[in-house]
Amino acid sequence: MDVLPLNFKVLQLSGLWYEENESFGFARKVYQLIGIATVYYLTFVLIAKVVLEKSNIDDITESLFLAMKYSTLCFKIFYFLFHRNNFYNVSSPEVLYFTICFNAITALYAIVIHTSLDAMSVGLFIVITGQLELNAHRIKKLSHGDVLGIKDCVIHNVLIRELTKKVESFVTGVVIPFFLFAMASICSGIFQASKYDIFSFDFTWIYVFVLNNLQHVFIYCWFGNQLMLTSQEISNAIYESNWILMNPRERKFLLISMISNKQGQSISRHGLCALNLNTFL
Known part of the structure; x- marks a missing residue:
């Protein structure tokens, strides 16, 4: 059984993958940004809980376990988006100048x-x-x-x-x-x-x-x-x-x-x- 189509379909539903010339491109990017921001925010909360929690060792252990899992997920998301082709195209002069100014x-x-x-x-x-x-x-x-x-x-x-x-x-x-x-x-x-x-x-x-x-x-x-x-x-x-x-x-x-x-x-x-x-x- 070929699992790759299913993997890319799940990534597409998650907002991490989209096909070239796909319709609703702007809406897709907004959906992707919201999904990534949610994961990174939850990871930050878990890490902060590990740092600030000082009373209960069980809560610290549980939070640390979840924080490690979500931190790994954040690195995976970043690595995947960073290495996909045409993720950020600066061939257009307008995009290039905007990037330089930004x-x-x-x-x-x-x-x-x-x-x-x-x-x-x-x-x-x-x-x-x-x-x-x-x-x-x-x-x-x-x-x-x-x-x-x-x-x-x-x-x-x-x-x-x-x-x-x-x-x-x-x-x-x-x-x-x-x-x-x-x-x-x-x-x-x-x-x-x-x-x-x-x-x-x-x-x-x-x-x-x-x-x-x-x-x-x-x-x-x-x-x-x-x-x-x-x-x-x-x-x-x-x-x-x-x-x-x-x-x-x-x-x-x-x-x-x-x-x-x-x-x-x-x-x-x-x-x-x-x-x-x-x-x-």
């Missing part, structure tokens, strides 16, 4: 958002670093009897740590996947560069591509490292204050700040992939 606008839109999000992460690092420097300067000016000033410095330090945790939860969710993709890109780029002559155009292009990825990683690691070093300066600021003339109660407040900043405040994911120069190296 891709240019999309690239510009993506660049603006990508740059803004990266700059926002770095800006948050700079804000935290500035607050740490301000607190260190206030600590150096402390003197005996200034209990309110000492408490304010301790509270300021606690608020900075809370802000760092919030920024950490936001940044690491984006940076760690980026690190993985960057490492894969750098490794593949070096492997490809080994195939070309060092003075060739291909080698130069790959070299620039690898440097671009390294620079992107370096920006995160540099500002994360500055935050860690600045937080460690809190202990030095306490030593430079007039702590010798303070009473035991006042010294106790300063000791709390010293202990909390002994290791420095670093941006990491549960201690893994910390944003510092060691990670970059």
Whole structure:
């Protein structure tokens, strides 16, 4: 029994396949888009449920099983549509020019958002670093009897740590996947560069591509490292204050700040992939 006609008939009813010069072409494409969007939306919901579900291991297992199945289906649909002949024909000048303009606008839109999000992460690092420097300067000016000033410095330090945790939860969710993709890109780029002559155009292009990825990683690691070093300066600021003339109660407040900043405040994911120069190296 020949199953291919039946397969293509099912795909045709699903909207994934259509014959050339078929009537109702526009309606067929809309039907195809709705069907694909429904499958991808359901897959996204299942993946989100796996990520957000934390209470019931049975629900997580069931959602993970379904998410894997639907994720595989999404890849199959994409692969099938991408490899079918005449799926997207740019032989027409109108279609070609529209594609070029659309891709240019999309690239510009993506660049603006990508740059803004990266700059926002770095800006948050700079804000935290500035607050740490301000607190260190206030600590150096402390003197005996200034209990309110000492408490304010301790509270300021606690608020900075809370802000760092919030920024950490936001940044690491984006940076760690980026690190993985960057490492894969750098490794593949070096492997490809080994195939070309060092003075060739291909080698130069790959070299620039690898440097671009390294620079992107370096920006995160540099500002994360500055935050860690600045937080460690809190202990030095306490030593430079007039702590010798303070009473035991006042010294106790300063000791709390010293202990909390002994290791420095670093941006990491549960201690893994910390944003510092060691990670970059």
